[in-house]
Amino acid sequence: MSRYLTPPKIGLLALVRLYCEGAISSSGAISILSFIVSHLLPPLAEGSDDEHSTRSFTLPVSEFDKATSTLSSIHPGQSVFDLLIHRLWSIDSFHALHEFFSGLTDLLNHSKERDNESSFSSPPSATVLSRTSPLGAFVRRAQLEFTRLQFNDAQKLWIAFLKYKSPTAAAWKRRSSAASRITFDVNIDELGIGSDSDLFQVAYGTLHQPIHSEELSSTDDIERLLAFQADKLQRLGIRMPHDMKENLRGMVGPASTVPSLSHFVSFFDAWRAGNYTSAFDNLHRYFDYTMQAREKTFYQYALLHMAILQTDFGCLSEAISAINETIATARENQDMSCLNFSLGWLNHLNQAFPHQMRGIRDQGLNGSERDALNFLKLKAKESKMFSLLSSALLSEARLDLSYGERSITKAFQHIYQASHINIRENLSGGFGSQLLMHSAVFGRLGVEHLASAYCDIILKCYRPNVPTEEMLRAICRMSFTAARSGRYEHAIQMLESVRPGVHRTLKFSQTITGYLGLVKLLQAMRRSNRTAAEHILQQLATGFSFNPDLRTLILQLSIMFHIRLGSLSKAFDLIEELANELKEETADISQRLYLLVMKARLYAKAGEPQKGFSVALRAASTAHRFQAFPIFWEAIGFIANILSHLNEFDAARRMLDAVIPQCLENGDTELCALLYSFQADAYMGLAGRAEEAGRRRTACVSKAEVYIDRARQHYKRIEDWRGECEMLKKRAIIARVRGDDNLANDWAAQCLSVHNAAQEKMENIVD
CATH class of the missing domain: 1.25.40 (Serine Threonine Protein Phosphatase 5, Tetratricopeptide repeat)
Structure with missing residues (x-):
């Protein structure tokens, strides 16, 4: 495998030469330039999918045919593809390949000392490329990489080029009268060597074998493709498709040197699949190779990924130790980017796992959540990390909803600040969390149609750009809302219509399964199907602690189930247990208010609604102050019921x-x-x-x-x-x-x- 040069790149160089020689008509010049540039840096194309990127690296001759056969050249009756075939088949020996690369110098603008001399030697109609232009840089690097090739690698490139252009042999013979006298190597005709000769077998014995994908790709192509895949896996939080995995295995497998980035891609794929052992091994392999090549400057990033990995697999004590060491190492190395991301992840741990993080707060290892967010916003502004600043503002909005007196006003203020940053800096990946926060605020205000509309916007407008986790949260939120309004079949259909590739990620599959169970539990409870409800509740009671939202909904439905069943003492014990836990963790005020309303409903169910009067009145007063209107309406309903009893x-x-x-x-x-x-x-x-x-x-x-x-x-x-x-x-x-x-x-x-x-x-x- 060559480090940079491949047979498709030789075809692109031939097209560049035809363009510079003025052989392409003015009407087809833009199409040819677009085709060349689009295949020089394919991973940078916004919104390109994995399959398209693979085809861009392993560019077959048929793609040249599609792009150039309809474009006319300056020669009457001949298309650009005819000239391209002639140029490719004119490279009829290993020596001609060397001459082809040596002649690329004529396409470049020479230095100032040679300007006068080159102006007389170059034809007037020739187009000279600037050495710093995209095409000029491509030509310069191709020529430099060819001069660096050892003889064995250059011979492999020559054999691969012969295999690559062989499908056009029939077209070349039809279009050129000189084709009958030309073979793939003119030296064979001159020496009179047959195919049964030992010399022929040594030189071209593998010529009849089909060309493989690794012969059409270089190490540079694979590294850029792996970087593209790593970016997709990180940004969208998904697993690699099976086809792409097979293509990468075919390209990377035969290589003598495996790019270290392949271990990083394997780490993400194993992580999303729930394979802890493989993820752990691949993470160690990647950072072992990386630190050897980069003098151990990336040690803090290894710790950061280790902390995230341990968190996803429920090893919170190891994750907290790793994130604390990440912060210390990033401070020591003065890596502000890693430090800010580490602080952001620590804030996420505080919100997602407050019970486990309480010990750290008691030890004084980190301050309050609001102080941490203020520090995080300040550092994000200083280092111009706008993505982190946007997420910090949304986290502050979430904190305002939980504790603030003027929670809704402050939450909207922070949401619109984050929205302004996302629009100004074109952070397409930040719109998902922003819209989900909008949905949460309107759900808190009791405007459910707007809350669902914001989730629908994510699915219909920003689906290609938002992470899969945020897209899935929008689907689950909409499905549970539909189930609460009695549209159970629609809710189940929404969850089951999630594309199969999402289920290949363990965490996402568990989330979908959990919400499916919630919808079916709600349906079974309302239908008074005790057997089904008990069975579903027993399954949901274990295995969903990784998702705080799921866990809260399961506990709420569990309380409702026992109230409907008549197990009032069991329901009261669950309410008290959950209330004490939420009080210790300083949880969202809406969750604690919901428990007060459930206690009032419990007293009403027990035939003593007067005992729940103070509880319902306190819930209504607090809910009105915090503008949690759905809970306020329910509390008012129970107060009215108590007044009716009085x-x-x-x-x-x-x-x-x-x-x-x-x-x-x-x-x-x-x-x-x-x-x-x-x-x-x-x-x-x-x-x-x-x-x-x-x-x-x-x-x-x-x-x-x-x-x-x-x-x-x-x-x-x-x-x-x-x-x-x-x-x-x-x-x-x-x-x-x-x-x-x-x-x-x-x-x-x-x-x-x-x-x-x-x-x-x-x-x-x-x-």
Whole structure:
């Protein structure tokens, strides 16, 4: 394998020579130049995929045919491809190959001492390349690399070139009358050597063998291709496709010297596959070779990658030790880039694993999170690391949502600052996290359609540029939102439609599996399918500690499951345990408020709603101050329910009238059904206080029926058979109070029908 020169590059050099000699018409010059330049540095092309990059390195003759056969030359009746074939087949001996590279000097602009002499020797129509232009630099390097080749390597290049141009032999014979007298080597005709000669077998014995991919690529090509793959793997967080892996194995395998970057690419691929041992070995191999070549200046980067690797595999104590050593080494070597990234990753550990990082905070090894973020922003500005500055601003926005008094205002301020940096510096990879943060803020405000719209923007506008993890978070968030509104099939379809390549990464596959389990658990709970819900919950209870969002949702649904099941003591223990854990970790305020609302619901389920009054009131007050409106609406609903139990029906009605329209805009179907049910209870209480057979009593009962029907529709939409049956029972009770026994029996029969249909559907699912 040559260090730089390959047969495709000889074809590109021939095209450059034709252009400089003026043999290409003016109409085709731009197309030829675009073709040449696009294949000089293919990995730098924005948005190019892996397959295209491989074809660019192993450029076959057919690509030359497609690009030049339709372009006319200055010779009538001949295309550029005809001239190119003539130029390639004019290199008819090993000596002619040397002359071809020696003649490249005529294409370059000479030094000042030779300007006058070259102006007389060069033809007037010839185009001279500047030595610093892209084409000039390519010609200079090709000539220099050929002079550096040893005889054995030059002979291999000659044999590969003969194999490379052999598909055009038939076209050359059709287009040229001189082709019949020319073979691939004119010396064979002059010496009269046959194919059975020993000399022929020694020189050209491998000529009949098919050309391999390693003969069409150089070490420089492979290194640039590996750098392109490493950038893709780092930026998008995915695994290498099977086809690309086979192509790289075919190109790198036969090489005498394996590029050290191949170990780095193998490390990323093994890491994403969940193969800890192989990832660990390849990381050591890469940095062992790298430090030998670069005098150990990259030791801190080895530690940084080691910390990230240990974190992903759950070895948090080793990761914390590695990241602390990374910070110390980066400070010692004055590597501000590595230091800033290390501090950013340490801040990520603080947010993702607060329980494990509490010990470090107690030891005083790092300050508060806000102090760390302020220091990180300052250093990012000084070193002009705008990507890190943008992520630090988004982390501060996330921190404002968790603790700040004016959380929403401050969060929006930091989000728009990060957005300004992303647009100004053209950081396409930063838009995903920014839009996800937008979605989280609008979800906190209860504007669910905007929250879903921002996730949809990621999938439809920025999908090629955002990391796969952020794209997957958007899909999971949208699917769980759809499941909460009762669209279970759509939610499952969204998760199952994720392309198969994403499942090859262990962490991503586990995330998709976890959210699929959450959707099915929510569906089984609402259908009162206890067996399925217990089975799914048991599977979800283990193996998802790596994802804090998943873990929080699993615990919340677990509490809801025990409340619906009637295991109130178990649900109360889970709430207390989780509340103490969140209090110690200073977690997001919305999570702690949710636990307060769950405690109020627990008291209501136990038949003692008055005990939950102070809890619900505190949750509502805090949620309103922090603008966590979905939790605020639910807390107001339970306060109204408690007021109804205290015979304060009018106050309960007015409170529910204030929050129900906002809840409808949010799209939380289950919460809307619950609030409608509470409103129906309030109107029935008002009816009980009104005069007998009075107009007010009739109006209140009618209103109660309307809200019961609305609650029933919402329960039916989310397939909550128990809630639907409860609403039908209330309609039957109202009919009985009115004295209409036939209507009451009809409602009771309909309730029994819904219950039997639900049981039959569950049996069919089990079968």
